[in-house]
Amino acid sequence: MFSFQPSTRIRPSPFFESAVAEGLKTANVYNRMIMPTSFGDPEGEYWRLINGVSQWDVGVERQVQLKGPDAARLAQILAVRDLSTCKVGQGKYVAICDHRGTIFNDPILLKLADDMFWLSIADSDVELWARSIAAERGLNVEICEPDVSPMALQGPKAEDVLAHVLGAWVRGLKYFWFKETEIDGIPVAVQRSGWSKQGGFEIYLKDGSKGTKLWNIFKEAGQPWGIGPGAPATPERVESGLVSVGGDTDDDTNPFEVRLEKYVDLHVPDDTIGVQALRRIKAEGVKRHQLGIVLEGDLPAPLGVRREDVMLNGTRIGMLTNCVWSWRMKANIGFVLIDAAIPVGTEVTVARVGGPTAGKLVDIPFV
Incomplete structure (x- = not known):
């Protein structure tokens, strides 16, 4: 039996009650939220991800929304990856570094409009960082946490479940691309992504009051494929080589040290935070x-x-x-x-x- 002492400092996601109903046994704190980590059968949850389809509450991937005339400029200042060719409906995995070139977050950036972006963040306060940088540089951009919470379906059969619910168009989504749509009147953005290498999608719920309903839609639809609960806490991420920023990094780690060089573009503008330090690090040798x-x-x-x-x-x-x-x-x-x-x-x-x-x-x- 999982128990949680309510606190305004640590909040559950819109899918938390569903996770508890599924038999949640252990959880962690991530981004000041409750992150489910196991439902009592770690090996079974692992093989479900490897062979079938696993349903995850990943609402802890909090969103930071940048909106306004300078949103694109701020996004580029924050990310050491070239965003100049990023299109509406496209997502990109990006590294966020401090002025020393130390990586402290690695979100997925989603471009919803030319003047609107989401950063689906890892475990550190990117909203506070973005607000500080925007104010310091006098940028015309609104920064907030929108009512958006991801749920993931991961595993080789995840695509079949998504196609059953949404239609065959999901099979054509390219990696990190997304589409905004509705599921039984529930507004969502559906992206081919997730913290595994087994294939899958993240469904960004845009109405937190509908978390249980959305969970149950996919739980029911996935029964023919053996869907069951899981979490991004299995050995699969290590086997597949996925980096946990903050776990596999320390206060001096730069992206080059943890195999993220292909996500660093040293030609980005000089005012991109960290890029000048990264140029020096690259020139001197990692x-x-x-x-x-x-x-x-x-x-x-x-x-x-x-x-x-x-x-x-x-x-x-x-x-x-x-x-x-x-x-x-x-x-x-x-x-x-x-x-x-x-x-x-x-x-x-x-x-x-x-x-x-x-x-x-x-x-x-x-x-």
Whole structure:
């Protein structure tokens, strides 16, 4: 039984009651909201994502709306990716950095109009950041959190469920592109996206009072495909090489260090925050890189509440930033952020809570 002590500091999403009804057992706090993480059967939820279709409450991906004459300019100031060719109806994965080039958020940017954008954010206060930058630079733009909450359907059968509800047009959506529509009178934006590599969609609910109704529409429609509840907390994201900004990064991590170089355009305008620092970092050479690691041991040993040191010949070379049990690989796997001179294939030792553990560095993704 999941219990929640109400607080104005931590809020549930419009899908929270549905998640509880599905048997929610554990949750975390993300963006000052409740993020479901498990429904009591982690392995079953994992295989549902790999083989079928999983329904997620991801309302914690709060939206920051930029609207007004300078909305496009502010979006480009915030993101170190070239947005000049972004079209209405298109989304882009972007990195948001501070003035040192340190990445602190990696939202999906959605362009709803030439003067209106959403930033579907990870776990940090982008609204406060955007307000500060807009005020500092005297930009004519309104910044707010709209009544928009994403729900995700992920897995190889997700497209079949969406097509059953919305029609065959969803099969033609390109990755990160979206379309605004209605489902039984409920306003939504449907985007091909999601925090897995198994295929899927995020349905952006634009009326928070309709969360339970929207959840139940897809729950019922997905029965022929074995739909069930899940969350973006399975080993699949590690196996697939998806970065968790804030989890796999620290206060000095730049996008180059965590395999996000292709999302950095160094030719963006000079007033883009962080780009001048990133140009210097690129010219001087990146000091760390992210690799995978396969650890010895045949029992699950997930990472606890702190990162763990990675050692080579008695010297610390970096840190283990996550560790999960992979049911496909039958091993504990994770990401390390280490000295850029250390190559794939190196055998290292991790200073784990349970004692030193041997591991081998590998390429990402794992599968």
